[in-house]
Amino acid sequence: MTSNKPIVLRLGEDIKYNHDFYNEVFTKRFHVVANEEPDRASFIKALKEKKYGDFAAIYRPHFQTGGEMGQWDDELIGLLPSSVRIFASAGAGFNWADTDALGRRHIWYANGAGCSDEAVSDTALFMILSVFRNFWRSQRGARTCNPDQFIAMHKLVGSISYNPRGHILGIVGLGNISKLLAQKATAALGMEIHYYDVVRSPLEVEKELNAIFHATLHELLAVSDCVTLHTPLNAHTQDLMNTEAFAHMKDGARLVNTARGQVVNEDALIAALKSGKISAAGLDVHYHEPQISKELAAMDNVTLTCHNGGAAITTRINFELNAMKNILQVVDDKGEFCGKPFTAVNSKAFEAATLMRIAT
Numbered sequence: 001m002t003s004n005k006p007i008v009l010r011l012g013e014d015i016k017y018n019h020d021f022y023n024e025v026f027t028k029r030f031h032v033v034a035n036e037e038p039d040r041a042s043f044i045k046a047l048k049e050k051k052y053g054d055f056a057a058i059y060r061p062h063f064q065t066g067g068e069m070g071q072w073d074d075e076l077i078g079l080l081p082s083s084v085r086i087f088a089s090a091g092a093g094f095n096w097a098d099t100d101a102l103g104r105r106h107i108w109y110a111n112g113a114g115c116s117d118e119a120v121s122d123t124a125l126f127m128i129l130s131v132f133r134n135f136w137r138s139q140r141g142a143r144t145c146n147p148d149q150f151i152a153m154h155k156l157v158g159s160i161s162y163n164p165r166g167h168i169l170g171i172v173g174l175g176n177i178s179k180l181l182a183q184k185a186t187a188a189l190g191m192e193i194h195y196y197d198v199v200r201s202p203l204e205v206e207k208e209l210n211a212i213f214h215a216t217l218h219e220l221l222a223v224s225d226c227v228t229l230h231t232p233l234n235a236h237t238q239d240l241m242n243t244e245a246f247a248h249m250k251d252g253a254r255l256v257n258t259a260r261g262q263v264v265n266e267d268a269l270i271a272a273l274k275s276g277k278i279s280a281a282g283l284d285v286h287y288h289e290p291q292i293s294k295e296l297a298a299m300d301n302v303t304l305t306c307h308n309g310g311a312a313i314t315t316r317i318n319f320e321l322n323a324m325k326n327i328l329q330v331v332d333d334k335g336e337f338c339g340k341p342f343t344a345v346n347s348k349a350f351e352a353a354t355l356m357r358i359a360t
Helices: 019-029 040-048 099-104 117-133 135-142 147-160 176-189 203-209 217-223 243-247 266-275 313-330 347-359
Strands: 007-010 031-034 057-060 086-089 108-110 168-172 192-196 211-213 226-229 253-257 278-283 302-304
Touching: 019 031, 019 313, 057 313, 086 313, 099 108, 099 347, 108 313, 117 135, 117 176, 117 226, 117 253, 117 278, 117 302, 117 313, 135 147, 135 302, 168 176, 168 217, 176 192, 176 203, 192 217, 203 211, 217 243, 243 266, 266 278
Parallel strands: 007 031, 007 057, 057 086, 086 108, 168 192, 168 226, 192 211, 226 253, 253 278, 278 302
Antiparallel strands: none
């Protein structure tokens, strides 16, 4: 390494959008090197051999590339040099990285929180419309190019569809995306907002959204005409929507998932759809991505998309830029800590590690 600047190890493809910021700000402070290893074994070897030197940060500008080394667990994290201050990544999800393990090593993890809020909330709004109005069933009929199918669907959809107005939208996880969705669903669709979260929002937030809190998930499910999921995937939320959860829902209620596929147990969902307990579902995310359930795909009352909730150019521009800004916020021109990332995920683990270091 010939540069005296702190090293940033880039995972995956190079930047695509924010060239001015990259050239005029980011690389003025950092020397960026690209990971060249195609798989986990070679990446581990490179870390052991210190091929990339004592880098100060890890930068993943695009969530669709840079995952060739697989899960970031103790095996990988334990090989990182002590010089690493932050792992800054595009994308809002982080189930592919043990962020607490990074925190214990005194390494910040920062995601792209906020960058995809507009796009994902729009996707959820589209899904809500689709499950109430049976738009996918109608579209599938139209794509047959068969006049008889057209007439049949024209008659059927009008007899089984409802306007969302006046119905209760049950939100699981009231974060930034779902707050934005609540505003849109109220203003555009006239829906009533109820929610459940492990931490209740401040009263001023509830008042602003005109949202009613439920202390348990099952209480929320029991009153909701449509349930929309906005929770991260972790040990507590995997299979959150299971057979027991569906049993607590209203007969004929609807489900929308733009969060993570494994929050919904697909077998339980299929059974609920077949029995009529659930009248329709809208799924942007899937349990076994990129493989979509063939059984769900065959159902006329299920709207499916390819994890495109945040898939907008604006989102990607902001993901890329946000990760650079997080690194600049944390690492100074000497490679030392100079601040906290804007979108820290592992604050609790990192701060505990800080206290431990002070104590020792």
